[in-house]
Amino acid sequence: MHVPTGLRRAVAIVCATALASTPVLLAPTTAGASGAATASAPAAMPHLTAKATKRGINVKGTDGLRAGRVHLTVKGSATVEFVGFDEGYGPDEFVADVNKCGEKCNVKALRRAIDNTTIIGGTTAGDATIVFPKAGTYAPFSVGERGVVVGRSFSVSGPPRQSKTPRVDGSIIAKKGLAWGGASSLPADGRFLFKNRRSSGVPHFVEMQQVVEGTTADQVLESFQAGPAGPPPPFLEGRLLTGSLSAGQSMTVDYDLPPGHYAVMCFFPDPDMKGMPHAFMGMIRIIELT
Numbered sequence: 001m002h003v004p005t006g007l008r009r010a011v012a013i014v015c016a017t018a019l020a021s022t023p024v025l026l027a028p029t030t031a032g033a034s035g036a037a038t039a040s041a042p043a044a045m046p047h048l049t050a051k052a053t054k055r056g057i058n059v060k061g062t063d064g065l066r067a068g069r070v071h072l073t074v075k076g077s078a079t080v081e082f083v084g085f086d087e088g089y090g091p092d093e094f095v096a097d098v099n100k101c102g103e104k105c106n107v108k109a110l111r112r113a114i115d116n117t118t119i120i121g122g123t124t125a126g127d128a129t130i131v132f133p134k135a136g137t138y139a140p141f142s143v144g145e146r147g148v149v150v151g152r153s154f155s156v157s158g159p160p161r162q163s164k165t166p167r168v169d170g171s172i173i174a175k176k177g178l179a180w181g182g183a184s185s186l187p188a189d190g191r192f193l194f195k196n197r198r199s200s201g202v203p204h205f206v207e208m209q210q211v212v213e214g215t216t217a218d219q220v221l222e223s224f225q226a227g228p229a230g231p232p233p234p235f236l237e238g239r240l241l242t243g244s245l246s247a248g249q250s251m252t253v254d255y256d257l258p259p260g261h262y263a264v265m266c267f268f269p270d271p272d273m274k275g276m277p278h279a280f281m282g283m284i285r286i287i288e289l290t
């Protein structure tokens with residue numbers, strides 16, 4: 001596929017925008033709900049609280065954590081997400097590899113990071129549930145303007161605790177072929193399930209960006225391809241950003257956004273396309289929040 005000359009710059013700009021909104025963070029917060037839950041039969045879902053700051057990422061609630069679903073509260077302005085490491089691969093390798101995929105992307109390093117980790121999601125300033133699929137070593141991370149930052153890693157024990165998926169208002173599903181499925185309409189204030197199907201084969205995240213009513217996915221794509229020389233994308237203020245999910249993972253996200261039309265997009269860099277963000281390859285779908 002021919003890459004328009006403006007695209008590289010456009011990619012950089014869009015990425016910078018996406019990253020800026022994902023700023024770093026972390027700070028300790030109260031142990032809160034999970035810790036306070038009583039030890040009654042239907043075991044309470046553990047509660048992690050995370051915040052990224054310029055100094056690092058603080059997470060509370062990881063002591064003695066078992067695999068399974070947890071409630072996650074993220075404070076501050078940066079997205080905090082979690083990653084599990086395969087044997088022989090760890091936080092240092094992850095940071096080194098991911099940070100080699102910037103404006104120019106070292107595809108080999110990106111692929112190594114994807115192949116040796118399980119990214120299980122996270123969120124930006126709000127509440128979510130994420131699933132630690134199995135026992136192992138995990139770490140929080142945050143992607144900011146200066147690249148990826150990881151917090152202290154921690155152990156999760158097995159076997160997974162059983163817990164139900166919380167009630168959701170609808171789903172956003174990343175499918176094979178860089179396509180979105182799921183609800184075409186959601187309440188403006190609610191909870192969605194974000195599922196990255198195993199068959200998608202690559203990590204994805206969800207960026208919901210409010211657009212001028214009537215905007216089509218093709219128009220959003222054209223605005224990216226036009227780059228800085230073209231008209232600005234038809235974006236309004238409503239916006240939501242989740243952490244990434246490896247193929248086969250899912251999470252739930254609580255949100256409260258202005259009603260309107262939104263472009264659902266993913267800007268995860270594609271190792272088969274020199275690190276081009278998925279949205280630039282057409283992973284854009286318009287949905288309505290009512």
Ligand SMILES: [Cu+2]
Pocket residue numbers: 203204205266267268278283
């Ligand atoms: Cu993606």
